[in-house]
Amino acid sequence: xxxxxxxxxxxxxxxxxxxxxxxxxxxxxxxxxxxxxxxxxxxxxxxxxxxxxxxxxxxxxxxxxxxxxxxxxxxxxxxxxxxxxxxxxxxxxxxxxxxxxxxxxxxx
Numbered sequence: 001x002x003x004x005x006x007x008x009x010x011x012x013x014x015x016x017x018x019x020x021x022x023x024x025x026x027x028x029x030x031x032x033x034x035x036x037x038x039x040x041x042x043x044x045x046x047x048x049x050x051x052x053x054x055x056x057x058x059x060x061x062x063x064x065x066x067x068x069x070x071x072x073x074x075x076x077x078x079x080x081x082x083x084x085x086x087x088x089x090x091x092x093x094x095x096x097x098x099x100x101x102x103x104x105x106x107x108x
Contacts, residue, residue, distance in 0.1 A: 004086075005029055015042045026085045027070070028052050036074055045074055046081040049100060055084060056091040060099040067103040075107075082107070 001019045003010075006029040014022065024047035025032065032048055048070040049055065054062050067082070074080035082104045088097060 008034075011035075011039055011043075015039060019043060021046055021081070023047060023081075024083075024085045025074075026050075026052075028085070032070065032073055036076065036079075040074075040077065040079050044079040044081065047083050047085040048074055048080075049082075049084045051084045051086040051088060051092070055088060055096050055100065056093075058096060060095050063096045063099040064103050067100055071104070071107055 001014060001021065002023050004024060004026065008030070021044040025035065025045045027048055027050050035045060049063075049067055054066045058066070071080070071082055075082075084100065
């Protein structure tokens with residue numbers, strides 16, 4: 001299921017409908033911890049690395065830290081696909097993109 005934005009009101013409906021994966025998971029408008037704790041047994045989450053704050057405006061250390069934190073939180077007991085919260089735009093510095101990929105690959 002693809003739905004941008006804050007969709008907490010319909011999350012119970014998505015579970016009831018049997019939705020397997022929610023994309024994107026946007027940390028700018030959704031509480032990742034709440035999502036994982038409340039719906040993590042029912043839905044796989046795809047995304048969570050900020051394309052509005054960290055990737056375009058952070059430095060590689062910020063990207064590395066956020067990627068590690070999101071992976072640690074969202075991958076508990078499975079049900080997580082590591083990815084940016086949206087498509088990566090041209091405002092993201094190459095070093096930040098490279099850091100995201102390298103950090104994610106370090107978990108395989």
